[in-house]
Amino acid sequence: MFDSVLIANRGEIARRIIRTVRGMGLRAVAVYSEADADLPFVREADEAVLLGPANPAQSYLDQEKVLLAAKETGAQAIHPGYGFFSENADFAQAVLDAGLVWIGPAPEAIRQMGDKINARNLMEEAGVPVAAGTREPVTEPAEAAKEAARIGYPVMVKTAGGGGGIGMGVAYDEESLAKAFEQASRAAARFGGTPAILLERYIERARHVEVQILGLADGTVLALGERDCSVQRRHQKVVEESPSPGITPELRARMLAAAVRAGEAVGYRGAGTVECLVDADAQDFVFLEMNTRLQVEHPVTELVTGVDLVAAQLRVAAGESVTLDATPKGHAIEFRVYAEDPKRFFPGPGKIAEWREPAGEGVRVDSGYLEGNTVTPFYDPLMAKLCVYGATRAEVIERARAAVAGFTVTGPKNNLPFCAELLDRAEFVSGDYDTGLVSRMRS
């Protein structure tokens, strides 16, 4: 095992990784931007290196600065967290070339899954079901219209290189397709992805269910259960839970087996997530994409399996053998506490006047901020993850209501009132909901 890890990330995920790194007796090195100098992750690391200004391109996304920080502090491994460099194959390769350990899958696996069109085709070949869609990149509006007519409306339009819901849109006819195509092209150009667009058949009453996989050093791929992430706004997750209340044991078994095949098809090592869309009525699923990194919502899996996924990542990266009993037990729900207004979900950064986290049986809070810190407009709006565990879903909902009520944040806007509203919404409480839930709550 290496003796030190540089965490190339910020906020709650940097803090969460530091906790496990230090808990394993390893040295944790943080890197940070000028805007984040006061955040707890900087203080909680054994050592911290200032990268540069707030703009990610001059700090968290400056490859040379991050590698230099590793060299200067003698860090032997780099954990990318999620976002930033986590799915950047070139950076992963640069880490390896610098003689360091990359805590993630091989650059080639990142590359293969990073191009969503390639990933779709690869999965189809590996026997993983995919939705009807385009096998080649679409670059012209006329071509998109032709493909959409072939696939059948409604279609989902997305960028082949994008992620996090950016640029995604649903088209119900040729007119809305032209608009969605333009939007996706603009997003692709702006966020520096490949200017290729992908069309897929859109499932109306879909649940977003994903499988956590772990590729071991010996090549074995394990599936550690699923997470249901159907509570979404703007195609981005807000609440996740495990097990999914919307799939039968038979469908779960098929999905887990397919996720293992997906991982094996790219020789996957470390923690990854196979995202699927489930047709709630037909009890069938299709592959959506694979995230070749630790997921924001990984605590949900940790709570039901008892596995520390970051520790597993470190052991696999070090080439150690990992044996774990990942049989899920009980139920867990995670609420993303965003700095955004709870009605329209628009960003509301600001200085934190009060910050009081709830405590109690089954409650885990992964937060990136403390009272007195400022949530700045430079990064994503996630302030904390409120995770609640219990023996049954009903017990978790009871505990979550108390936990949400006991979480006080003033200063920045926050979506805790939305979380409380969700916990009283019959559709959510019943478990029979789909990705349209949040828009129905706001229509």
Add this chain to the structure above:
Amino acid sequence: MAEVRAEMVANVWKVVVAPGDTVEDGDTLVILESMKMEIPVVAEDAGVVAQLKVAEGDVIQEGDLIAVIE
């Protein structure tokens, strides 16, 4: 006369209109960016853009004046 003010701390990503332009209710005036999200700021009344107080790249605070529509 209607003042259009910023609802949040943000970066001005794109300025869509120029002083003197005629706008309709719902037209986008500028596009802000905050926390990795694009937020269009729209005219709430029809009229003429009398003043435009921001430029692309500006960082603006909640409550800052963006434009005046007459």
